[in-house]
Amino acid sequence: MSHRKICRFDELPLRAGDPPHSAWGFWENDQLGSLNYLNDEKVLGAARNEIKTGKRVSLNLPLDKINPPLLGRQPFERKIINKAPRVINDDVITFNTQGSSQWDSFRHFAYQKEAKFYNGVTQDDIHDSANSTTGACSNWDAQGIVGRGVLIDYYSWASENLIEYDPVSNHAIDLDHIKKIISEKNIALQRGDILFLRTGFVSGYSQLDGPGRESVSKAGQFPGIKQSRETAEWLWDHQFAALSSDCPAFECIPPVDHDWMLHPILLSGWGTPIGELFDLEALSDVCKSLGRWSFFLTSSPLNYTGAVATPPNAMAIF
Structure with missing residues (x-):
């Protein structure tokens, strides 16, 4: 896990001329980005400390759950094939990897003004060769995304504190509220944690006709964490291995402050994967019943050349 000494947020970018708040060159293995934290020692420690009961919770929405698709994306399609005269069936599925639960790779969302992805990768670098893998989440396949997961259940906390909002519309989650939840639930964050934020989007969406x-x-x-300098600085200071939520973007959309949009900073600035549309409903129930908010997380990305995003194939183990 070779990287530079962690600097203060106000010392970013690390190199003159790089995009705002970026940390290009921070990691020796830039194809893993902050997943470098999830080395053998970190995973072994998480397994020893978090697996106590063997209780397992899937975090994956059905691939065809979000229908019609969000943001004009291609819908999920499935064709079941009868292989007669033999009594055999195959099926073929076609889907946008952003259409349901997914991890965003470093080639998903660039710094828009600079037109650069993580460590200066351009659209030409990605599109000029069908075999290009720079910044793709297929680079994560060998080790997966495995380590200590932590749930911040904002949706339940908001209900308990009489904060009413529509979970399938725009709602900016203030960083101070996240800090309150962490304090009230006695959650001890660790460097290299995989942070999950429950906004209630999946719960609200599931009730719609x-x-x-x-x-x-x-x-x-969509609901999500509120964009601000304070939010970005807090995320940098905690050095999470990955960030995820049950909403479509992790951050609220439309953004409260375009200057502090997190997608370019996290994906293209720091090399930190963003998970979206995770199913955190059962996870919330189990965390409440056990009175604990951390768990062992295992996620195995799809392995195909140059993946921009991938279903997580994720499970929490208690």
Whole structure:
């Protein structure tokens, strides 16, 4: 896990001329980014400390759960094939990897003004060769995303504190509220944690009828963490291995402050994977019943050349 000494947030970018708040060159293995934290020692420690009961919770939404798709994406399609005269079936599926639970890779969302992905990768670097793997989440396949997961259940906390909002519309989650939850639940964050934020989007979406889902698809407004300098600095200071949520973008959409949009900073600035549309409903229930908010997390990305995003194939183990 070779990297530079962690500097203060106000010392970013690390190199003159690099995009704002970026940390290019921080990691020796830049194809892993902050997943460098998840080395054998870190994973072994997480397994020893977090696996106590053997209780397992899947964190994956069905691939066809979000229908119609959000943000104009291609819908999930499935064809089942009868292999007659033999009594055999195959099936073929076609889907956008951003359409359900997913990890975003470092080649998903660039710094828009500079048109650069993590460590200066360009669109030409990605598109000029069908075999390009720079910044792809297929680079994570060998080790997966495995370590200590932590749930911040904002949706439950907000309900308990009489904070009312529509979980399938725009709602900016203030960093101070996240800090309160961490304090009240006695959550001890560790460097290299995989942080999960429950906004309630999946819960709210699951209760919608067809017209309601159509409306959400067209509106493009989602809950998530509020963009601000304070939020970005807090995330940098804690050095999470990855960040994930049950909402479509982890951060609220539309953003409260475009200057502090987290997608370019996290993905293209720091090499920190973002997980979206994870199913955190059962996870919330188990955390409440056990009175603990950390767990062992295992996620195995799809392995195909140059993947921009991948279903997580994720499971929490208690």
